[in-house]
């Protein structure tokens with residue numbers, strides 16, 4: 003037997019154990035190096051994530067509170083311009099700005115010149131009258147009375163209170179004049195300045211005035227868009243993958259389709275936006291800036307991701323399960339619906355949520371279909387014009403006011419929160435589907 | 440030839456009958472002009488060296504080869520006289536009549552109950568829940584598994600031991616009420632005790648079903664089968680009563696294989 007003699011000879015020269023032992027140290031070293039590199043990469047990533055979160059939270063956390071100032075407001079019917087007529091229409095149309103101004107002048111009588119009075123009037127937000135209108139329409143008996151009220155402060159005052167604008171007087175080019183800074187200090191010394199939870203951020207749409215600008219319009223727009231995206235892309239994606247994976251003949255055409263789907267996943271999303279503009283808006287005449295169109299465009303972007311993930315998940319279902327079902331006489335469709343789909347559902351859901359998370363953060367394609375418009379109203383249906391969160395971030399990041407800087411970070415935090423919630427739901431859904439066995 | 444008992448059984452008419460059956464996998468000629476009759480009410484064992492086409496033949500009978508890309512079947516194969524490869528024949532119906540047990544136990548990742556109820560459900564064999572329960576219980580009973588699992592019907596089928604899983608698969612196959620059961624090396628993943636149980640089960644099932652079993656174990660073929668077919672390189676070399684094959688093979692190739700000179 004030549005083999006055994008060869009083995010014996012090899013063994014005689016150097017036993018296997020010795021050879022292995024000699025290389026063992028190198029192997030262990032390679033392993034250690036590999037682990038160190040991996041750990042380093044993870045730490046680096048965590049570090050960057052930490053920096054990102056730190057700057058965003060540091061910039062944006064103050065946006066969740068808003069400054070209010072307390073002023074004695076007199077509901078003076080002469081100033082309101084509703085002498086004699088206290089019907090609801092008259093109350094709604096009354097000039098509340100005038101009584102706010104008047105109350106401010108009375109609080110700081112030293113403001114005599116028109117310029118000083120204008121500065122004084124600008125300390126309270128131009129949206130503060132909305133609260134007064136609500137109060138008076140709810141309770142007309144307030145007419146003629148004086149109340150001590152907390153009014154929404156202007157964004158520059160808010161910034162100064164939060165420390166984003168210098169408080170020392172006499173700095174050239176400061177957004178707040180020395181007068182305003184003095185009045186603010188005085189209000190503070192009277193205990194008439196307060197920061198409260200920013201409810202407007204969660205209830206109103208966009209505004210030119212930072213202190214009035216809210217995220218809710220964008221949140222609702224994003225929810226509408228994502229619901230449409232999910233409703234379109236999930237069934238379509240799963241059906242496509244089922245067809246391609248289980249029913250389509252394997253030939254050149256299906257190969258071509260497969261290659262194209264993989265390519266679509268890499269197409270810049272702005273191209274999908276142009277497609278949406280051409281097809282949904284110009285040909286089908288759908289409304290501009292609407293979450294319906296946004297959702298459809300995002301669905302196009304999601305589809306390749308979902309299809310690729312779903313096909314991979316379906317490929318991973320063991321053939322023995324398919325054979326077992328087919329062997330019992332299950333039709334092709336029954337094999338798919340009873341076994342392949344349930345078993346691949348965790349993978350399909352992961353792909354779907356990844357695609358949706360991707361869609362949630364998309365901005366460029368939505369700009370193409372007009373979702374960059376300045377929209378104040380909260381959309382009531384997916385057909386109303388709306389903003390979405392990333393576009394809101396983009397719009398606010400572009401605004402010069404200091405107060406929009408913190409709102410931009412706040413919007414990013416909300417966006418990240420949404421992402422985290424979606425990923426959490428993905429994990430929970432997977433758990434649910436996997437725990438069945 | 441010390442026993443003629445099995446040679447002239449009354450139920451020994453051909454259930455499945457192959458005439459010059461050939462199978463190609465692309466270029467590969469895996470089965471070459473096989474003529475073979477499988478008799479009703481008997482266990483037929485298919486033996487032969489690895490790659491000789493035993494599984495291929497078996498998978499023709501329930502058209503499992505339809506699922507294989509590039510597989511081409513020619514010649515004729517009939518079940519009770521009607522062509523299995525007739526275009527008009529529905530594979531779903533065929534597979535309800537011809538059940539299969541695979542080499543590796545492959546229970547569904549569902550409860551034990553649902554594993555067995557799946558076949559009856561898709562074929563609509565039970566009119567109500569009671570009938571379905573009945574079918575599940577009798578199938579488990581016949582597969583000799585009932586005593587071991589009757590308190591854990593809602594547990595996953597994959598939580599059973601290998602041998603139990605294989606008997607679960609047999610129970611699942613008989614729950615559909617097939618006429619023929621195909622078994623492709625059903626015991627190759629099992630230990631001797633589990634194997635003995637499955638063999639016992641096969642012997643019990645013989646009364647009511649026509650069974651075709653592929654096996655690599657000569658002893659197993661001798662123990663459970665009444666007829667044995669020996670395949671070699673895609674050809675059927677010899678088929679006859681099991682006793683005859685093991686005591687007095689007619690072909691030198693068969694003799695060489697069963698005496699362990701190759702294979």
Ligand SMILES: Nc1ncnc2c1ncn2[C@@H]1O[C@H](COP(=O)(O)OP(=O)(O)OP(=O)(O)O)[C@@H](O)[C@H]1O
Pocket residue numbers: 464467469487488489490491492493494495496507
């Ligand atoms: N899907 C397939 N594609 C191509 N060739 C195949 C395929 N399945 C089987 N073959 C070939 O057909 C021949 C017969 O295979 P088959 O599986 O029937 O052998 P077998 O007798 O069952 O072997 P074993 O005892 O190892 O299971 C083998 O040469 C094999 O390589």
Ligand SMILES: [Mg+2]
Pocket residue numbers: 493494495623653
């Ligand atoms: Mg085989």
